[in-house]
Amino acid sequence: MPSRASSPYLVLCIGILAVSSAAILITFARVEGVPAVSIAALRLTFASVALAPFAWTRARGEWKKLAPRDFALALVSGVCLALHFAFWISSLDYTSVMSSVVFVSTNPLFVGLASVLLLRESLRRGTVIGIVIAGIGGALIALSDLQQAGAESLQGNLLALAGAVAVSGYLLIGRRLRKQLSLLAYIGLVYTTAALVLLAMAIALGANLLGYTPLGYLLVALLAAGPQLIGHTSYNWALKYVSATFVTVTLLAEPIGATLLAIPILAQVPSPIKLIGGALILVGVYFAAREETR
Numbered sequence: 001m002p003s004r005a006s007s008p009y010l011v012l013c014i015g016i017l018a019v020s021s022a023a024i025l026i027t028f029a030r031v032e033g034v035p036a037v038s039i040a041a042l043r044l045t046f047a048s049v050a051l052a053p054f055a056w057t058r059a060r061g062e063w064k065k066l067a068p069r070d071f072a073l074a075l076v077s078g079v080c081l082a083l084h085f086a087f088w089i090s091s092l093d094y095t096s097v098m099s100s101v102v103f104v105s106t107n108p109l110f111v112g113l114a115s116v117l118l119l120r121e122s123l124r125r126g127t128v129i130g131i132v133i134a135g136i137g138g139a140l141i142a143l144s145d146l147q148q149a150g151a152e153s154l155q156g157n158l159l160a161l162a163g164a165v166a167v168s169g170y171l172l173i174g175r176r177l178r179k180q181l182s183l184l185a186y187i188g189l190v191y192t193t194a195a196l197v198l199l200a201m202a203i204a205l206g207a208n209l210l211g212y213t214p215l216g217y218l219l220v221a222l223l224a225a226g227p228q229l230i231g232h233t234s235y236n237w238a239l240k241y242v243s244a245t246f247v248t249v250t251l252l253a254e255p256i257g258a259t260l261l262a263i264p265i266l267a268q269v270p271s272p273i274k275l276i277g278g279a280l281i282l283v284g285v286y287f288a289a290r291e292e293t294r
Contacts, residue, residue: 008241012250015234020257022227023097025219032216040085041202044195046224055188062185073173078193080169088163094156097262099145101255102138103160108248110168127288134252134284140277175244183237249288252281
């Protein structure tokens, strides 16, 4: 049995393994003709429906006691999560899996700054070093992709960057609310809000939610079960025990997992400079993890 102190790190490792498959599943779902916004909406809808019976029976008491301001914050967190998926999933239409996941993983820069300004959390030296090193690695990967894929990749990278900003708000709010809300009460509110926002976006954009192949729906269901219910839920659980900055820096390992899967499955072989960038990301995660352990 892992010790209580090591449990958040073990859970985060499980979460990273789960979310690393997201970009691959999304790519195949797009091949099946499912639009990006429909993938996002169905992913959160499936996850919310699966959670609904448990959240309704076990978390209603917590919701009734929740202050109006905190309830509003949970709704804002859901909106941030919805925007994150809308931007990031769309980015995969324009840039490579590795570059998309790297850019969407730049949120430590935004979370680190906001944690100091809004949550009054101190940034430790090791965490700052980790963010800087990981940021350099991400920049190397992005520049390499721009040279290889051309200007079209810029749109995808910008969409992924917008997804990083949105997910930063989601994680920061989670850091605050998870101190007083159980995991089920928090994700029940946030996932449902995100699902409703994405469903509204899909309808507004004229994206269909019905009529796709069984394989397309299966791929989205796998997204809901793995990257969402296992991956994101693992992050939200860990937010009660470690800082939002540490969680986001740890997520920089996700591009490595996604890239390793993309090599045999999608034949997207990274260049040497991308491999160097990936190595720098792991070094950054190490520094941040060591500082948080202290």
